[in-house]
Amino acid sequence: xxxxxxxxxxxxxxxxxxxxxxxxxxxxxxxxxxxxxxxxxxxxxxxxxxxxxxxxxxxxxxxxxxxxxxxxxxxxxxxxxxxxxxxxxxxxxxxxxxxxxxxxxxxxxxxxxxxxxxxxxxxxxxxxxxxxxxxxxxxxxxxxxxxxxxxxxxxxxxxxxxxxxxxxxxxxxxxxxxxxxxxxxxxxxxxxxxxxxxxxxxxxxxxxxxxxxxxxxxxxxxxxxxxxxxxxxxxxxxxxxxxxxxxxxxxxxxxxxxxxxxxxxxxxxxxxxxxxxxxxxxxxxxxxxxxxxxxxxxxxxxxxxxxxxxxxxxxxx
Numbered sequence: 001x002x003x004x005x006x007x008x009x010x011x012x013x014x015x016x017x018x019x020x021x022x023x024x025x026x027x028x029x030x031x032x033x034x035x036x037x038x039x040x041x042x043x044x045x046x047x048x049x050x051x052x053x054x055x056x057x058x059x060x061x062x063x064x065x066x067x068x069x070x071x072x073x074x075x076x077x078x079x080x081x082x083x084x085x086x087x088x089x090x091x092x093x094x095x096x097x098x099x100x101x102x103x104x105x106x107x108x109x110x111x112x113x114x115x116x117x118x119x120x121x122x123x124x125x126x127x128x129x130x131x132x133x134x135x136x137x138x139x140x141x142x143x144x145x146x147x148x149x150x151x152x153x154x155x156x157x158x159x160x161x162x163x164x165x166x167x168x169x170x171x172x173x174x175x176x177x178x179x180x181x182x183x184x185x186x187x188x189x190x191x192x193x194x195x196x197x198x199x200x201x202x203x204x205x206x207x208x209x210x211x212x213x214x215x216x217x218x219x220x221x222x223x224x225x226x227x228x229x230x231x232x233x234x235x236x237x238x239x240x241x242x243x244x245x246x247x248x249x250x251x252x253x254x255x256x257x258x259x260x261x262x263x264x265x266x267x268x269x270x271x272x273x274x275x276x277x278x279x280x281x282x283x284x285x286x287x288x289x290x291x292x293x294x295x296x297x298x299x300x301x302x303x304x305x306x307x308x309x310x311x312x313x314x315x316x317x
């Protein structure tokens with residue numbers, strides 16, 4: 001007998017095929033009335049596969065009374081009911097580490113783009129402005145090498161970003177609730193002071209209620225008119241309305257954003273600005289990394305059903 005597995009949302013086709021071959025897989029997305037289906041069949045499932053974007057809230061877990069394991073595609077845990085899973089003894093796996101490099105690469109790409117104005121310069125050329133007599137020359141950018149890099153959150157990805165920054169000979173400091181024991185970079189206890197010091201503020205802290213609007217108007221004002229912000233964490237970490245005001249009023253120099261508060265909705269004000277680079281949440285979006293994430297989802301399940309420890313268990317407390 002194959003273990004009965006429920007799939008929440010879409011997955012990579014290769015992962016779906018692998019899951020379907022190994023387990024008795026059912027895609028909830030195929031049901032015209034998911035609630036009715038769960039009411040009738042929810043007790044049949046012992047495993048759940050989901051993504052960080054789709055999550056697995058309290059309502060879904062309650063509809064799966066026999067659930068023993070949850071394997072999530074992604075590193076975001078804010079949409080997973082970890083407390084509820086812990087109470088019921090449900091094992092939860094996710095996919096950290098395998099995406100560190102790609103997220104760090106996107107953070108650096110956004111930093112370079114907003115500072116050196118590469119996307120803006122591309123539009124300048126494509127619109128024929130470079131070859132139009134009488135137009136002003138393209139405006140100067142900001143040097144990244146040797147600049148001050150502040151990192152909000154020094155987890156696995158934050159460390160990788162810091163190492164990338166060292167390659168650009170940047171001065172680096174970080175902010176977190178507590179100093180990271182083996183970190184070689186200075187810890188700044190005050191987020192406001194880190195923002196005042198930094199030329200570039202990169203946000204890579206966890207999402208969820210504890211960090212909602214951590215980056216607010218005060219932090220943006222501390223960053224100042226010459227400072228840039230990059231967000232590769234979760235859209236909820238930045239007060240998006242305050243960020244829009246700061247950008248429109250030029251109270252900060254620019255922003256590079258891979259995430260937004262209400263994805264896929266992006267404020268129209270941001271789209272109209274040249275000092276903002278907007279990405280559709282693609283930080284881990286390479287063939288290599290997404291395949292590694294898919295492999296980790298599968299391997300976490302395999303380990304659990306074999307009575308072994310998951311490769312990447314999520315922290316449940």
